[in-house]
Amino acid sequence: MAYDPQVVDAKIVSDNKKNGLYEMVVVLKDRTQCRLFFEKDPVTGVGQVTNLNRLMKEPCPICRKDYLCNCLDRYKQTIAEQAQAYIK
Template sequence: MAQFYVTDLQQSDTNEKAGLYQFLATFSDKTKARVFYTKNPDWKITSITRLLTVPCPICRKDYFCNCLERFSDTIHNEIVDSGLLPE
């Protein structure tokens, strides 16, 4: 099981009327990802994409990949467990 250790989560965009939220997540290895959530009434991750600042921590490729999508549930659980999501 992969551990990503989300160290920071910053809200970057929101559409409260539709319940859509966008966050920038920073992992312990300095990888950054854009995380999309819905909130109706609970937080649910809809997608995650890696920002191309460092190679992918899973496949080590330096271009667009979908590796983080496979671990979206794990990443969501780490974000929730660390209390980084707003109320």
């Protein structure tokens, strides 16, 4: 069974207008929380996701480990697209 992340809430927690970096905290349907880091393109102004960190409030929904893993990195772009829809 493939993992299908579904964003239920997203909010921007920091925004640096000077250098175009911002971050948001995202809550997924399975109660997993992630922090996404974005960098705005200076020409278009569109944010590109640069990094994703899973917050250690729930075990990983993919491998069920309760410590640092990189399983959600494969879904970074999907989660970022869904999260930006909540912000706009």
